Amino acid sequence: MKKNDVILQTVTKIVFFIILTFGVELFISGHNNPGGGFIGGLVLSSAFVLLYLVYDIETVHRGTPFDFKRVAALGVLLAVGTGMLSILFGESFLSQTTWLVDLPVFGETELGTMTIFEAGVALTVLGVVVTIILGISEDVE
Numbered sequence: 001m002k003k004n005d006v007i008l009q010t011v012t013k014i015v016f017f018i019i020l021t022f023g024v025e026l027f028i029s030g031h032n033n034p035g036g037g038f039i040g041g042l043v044l045s046s047a048f049v050l051l052y053l054v055y056d057i058e059t060v061h062r063g064t065p066f067d068f069k070r071v072a073a074l075g076v077l078l079a080v081g082t083g084m085l086s087i088l089f090g091e092s093f094l095s096q097t098t099w100l101v102d103l104p105v106f107g108e109t110e111l112g113t114m115t116i117f118e119a120g121v122a123l124t125v126l127g128v129v130v131t132i133i134l135g136i137s138e139d140v141e
Contacts (some may be wrong), residue, residue: 009054016050037117041075045130075121
């Protein structure tokens with residue numbers, strides 16, 4: 001028996017994007033400040049868990065066109081792939097390389113392999129946490 005919680009659903013639509021924005025901010029600032037891929041992935045996953053708590057699973061699956069198991073697999077592929085690329089270039093596993101790139105809007109920006117690794121960690125944490133929560137919810141029903 002599910003009640004129609006209009007206020008909770010309306011607030012969730014707004015809070016979802018606030019949580020996503022905060023998760024991306026934690027991810028981006030994690031290179032030089034506290035944060036990074038792990039905590040950014042946890043905050044991003046909390047946004048999706050909130051959707052699953054407020055709406056039913058079928059409604060959220062219609063709105064999110066991706067499988068979280070594949071998101072986790074993509075994250076692991078990115079994280080391990082950055083380590084393997086450094087081996088291919090004769091460096092030790094997970095050696096960091098940076099480049100200065102002139103981007104049209106942002107100007108001269110430093111890009112590095114650490115950002116790709118952290119993105120892989122964030123996607124892995126996001127996929128694993130949401131998959132665990134969905135697995136627990138299937139056991140309860």
